[in-house]
């Protein structure tokens with residue numbers, strides 16, 4: 016894919032990466048009249064939220080569930096700002112949570128959840144109240160984390176205009192989901208804690224003991240707000256954003272990996288790509304993790320960028336292992352639902368002990384040949400295990416890959432008997448695959464674990480004209496999170 020146009024080497028703004036974050040900021044800045052060029056390493060946009068075709072199937076590179084499209088949600092706000100129409104339709108069930116004893120469809124209406132965990136109702140009501148306040152306050156794109164007195168005053172005004180509801184918040188600023196569970200006498204309800212831990216792991220990248228209570232409340236609210244099926248694959252979100260950029264005279268240069276961002280300690284001076292091109296711009300926006308940005312920075316050492324903003328060694332974040340399968344349709348005949356959060360018998364929530372399985376829509380013939388479905392299954396994994404494995408030899412790496420593939424297929428087969436026999440095509444990706452295709456150092460995905468509202472990095476870096484968008488900045492992972500972070504940066508740059 017290429018724009019077909021010659022790209023300007025001196026735009027106002029250079030964006031590195033056409034993931035959801037890079038495309039969103041580019042579209043907003045183009046809309047405000049800036050000249051913007053995006054340099055993307057791959058031949059297609061979307062990064063972790065791309066769709067791709069292989070052997071007659073269309074698969075998702077990572078994200079499968081559309082969230083944030085609800086009225087007042089970040090994608091809804093963005094579409095109104097840019098006059099976009101998203102190719103989405105509301106899903107009746109966001110996903111089904113299944114463990115040994117439960118099968119809980121997570122929907123806008125929570126009666127099935129209440130029935131499964133009757134003791135949890137007061138906890139869930141508190142979570143809903145907290146989430147409602149944050150959703151309401153975020154209609155204006157909260158300037159969080161604050162970067163000075165102006166932002167503090169704006170936050171204070173939004174807080175004041177949301178009184179009395181907002182008075183609830185300070186009590187929870189430093190609380191974790193676990194402390195709230197304890198307050199409701201639920202911390203020893205093993206099934207409910209396991210449910211929450213699994214849900215938080217996919218939405219906040221950490222479990223109840225460490226997840227901030229306010230962040231956790233919003234993360235747990237996604238099915239209640241409603242999720243969406245993206246028609247034609249999740250990649251259609253980035254395709255729609257690409258059109259928004261191009262129709263506003265923004266330029267996107269694919270297969271153009273940035274090799275170096277040169278800086279003089281204060282400002283980014285110019286950019287070099289692997290194709291040997293040189294670019295200059297007034298502002299540079301990196302749709303990269305902090306670690307990947309560090310790798311391409313060339314100039315005096317910038318301690319603040321490399322130390323405080325990186326993933327903490329105590330809470331280093333996660334990688335993903337992903338399985339793409341082509342499967343006979345009959346295996347899924349019993350279900351209408353497209354997404355499943357499946358737990359195994361053990362306590363392990365990563366490395367295949369818990370998987371997220373997504374099916375292509377039964378009528379989507381672009382995704383899979385007749386009588387088959389395209390299936391994407393992912394699980395959290397430690398990226399360092401894969402790095403060490405490849406360093407100790409290809410055989411060990413392949414062994415690990417086969418072992419985890421088998422474990423995942425076993426777990427999926429428990430919930431979908433006949434799955435193993437119904438597989439017509441399969442391929443797997445490890446954190447090394449993510450590193451190769453998304454440029455994320457070591458293959459860390461999903462942003463940082465959301466343990467504190469006060470330590471989340473914002474879009475600014477210690478280089479004054481260099482900014483970050485994407486799931487490494489507040490509010491972190493997901494299409495909705497990344498769009499929120501990019502809207503925040505747009506406000507900073509446009510104002």
Ligand SMILES: Cc1cc2nc3c(=O)[nH]c(=O)nc-3n(C[C@H](O)[C@H](O)[C@H](O)COP(=O)(O)OP(=O)(O)OC[C@H]3O[C@@H](n4cnc5c(N)ncnc54)[C@H](O)[C@@H]3O)c2cc1C
Nearest residue numbers: 032034036056062063077078079080273454485486493494
């Ligand atoms: C397995 C998995 C499942 C997920 N499920 C969901 C889900 O169901 N719903 C949801 O909302 N979210 C989900 N997410 C999270 C979501 O996909 C991500 O948070 C989001 O897509 C990240 O977007 P980003 O803008 O931060 O960057 P990325 O997607 O990482 O994009 C960065 C882009 O920059 C490019 N790039 C990198 N280095 C360079 C360079 N040097 N030069 C030029 N270009 C470069 C890359 O090629 C890439 O296109 C999932 C993620 C994973 C991994």
